[in-house]
Amino acid sequence: DSIVRSGKALYVGISSYDAEQTRQAVQILKQLGTPCLIHQPKYSIFVRWVEDKNNPMHKSLLDVLGEQGVGCIPFSPLAQGLLTNKYLNGIPADSRVGRGLSNGAITQENISPETINRISQLNDIAVKRGQSLAQMAIAWLMKDNRVTSVLVGASSVKQLDDNLAAMNNPAFTKNELLQIEQILAS
Template sequence: MDYRRAGKSGILLPAISLGLWHNFGDVDSLARSKDKLHYAFDHGITHFDLANNYGPSAGSAEETFGKIMKTSFAPYRDELFVSTKAGHDMWPGPYGTWGSRKHLTASLNQSLKRMNLDYVDIFYSHRYDPETPLEETLQTLVDIVRQGKALYVGISKYPPEAARKAYAYLKDHDVICLLYQGRYNLLNREPEEQGILQQAAENGSGFVAFSPLAQGLLTNRYLKGIPEDSRIARGGFLKKEALTEDLLQKIIRLDRLACERGQSLAEMSLAWLLAHPLVTSVIVGASSVEQLADNLKALENISFSQEEQQTIQAILQ
């Protein structure tokens, strides 16, 4: 495993991290979840990314992690880097979502119980709250660190102006904003286009990319149509309308380039992110040990020639 420094800090994160957004909830097999988590750790993945509402059902991914933490990971706690987040819908009522002090504090307390942890390594504000004063959200993050419930804090999906204020506030209060977590892949370049990657680097924060395979679009899964068991077919976050004929042709051309490189489309898509000097870590999901093993193959070749980069750019124009 390649370990990369997170911004201007003492933390080293694995180039590939494991996210528990899907496939680790109470609708999934505990034994399969355990196999995937063990395989990840045995292959150098020390960073496990969670959030309060990951599952399904909400909270169950943290419960799954907590069971495995108690039964097998406990002796290795000091080798693990565990993150969780709050800010999206978690429970009914006015305090079950967004960025108030009450929601963030209550949510983290619940997360620690579910995961059988005394503290998390990093706690994120999962999204910018346009209604709650930003100072309230940020001061809560400061207090969470001072209470010893998190070693570091981070922000996720914040627009650039809100992120600028967050970096400044946390720095003024002697708390490191360790990471910015954002959606970034070959099909979504917002972190580049909005200057988010550069902004994080300038403020001493690392950048963690989630959704690196665009929820499966950047795999060979849809090259010949929509499988019945796919995310599009199930009608989840990824909608059928997203896979236009124009996009499909781009994906097919990217797949051809990947084949020329001796990689699968998924491997090349991960490698492309890992080749960026400002990307600290890439979060992958895993429905099986085999899928996780395939994703780790991306580390074998993260070099791109200038011609290959130009070809990618031309395909995605």
């Protein structure tokens, strides 16, 4: 609040708060007269805790954000590279994982045969949609109108262009969504 009042920031954003913590934080900030504009959770096809309603409020983080008028900008929408075609044929030697540079990111343990199989099946759906897996993963997040944008970590203009192209095909059929859920449940 003091940073906004001193003029060093216009709004407040929060990150990785659960649904109840978010509700409380937004309420406190409203009482102070400081708008909370955005919440930045880790969220992807593989990491979906923001949808969990298993709490005393029986509301997900996305529910709370929608009710409070707070935007959601997920980070790690590509699950640190897992939701790209990078790992379809195993771990590339030149990748962070291949070089042993996890830096808190994915590790070899995260890339099990089961995970590679899921990635491959998701990639098949993306290809049928005329998208890369990364594009489909971003479009999947953006299908929910409570998601304002996604935070991507592009390391080249080509990656940024590829990510932006996700919005060329943002709609999913019921069958595509069902297939994605079945893949994740397997």
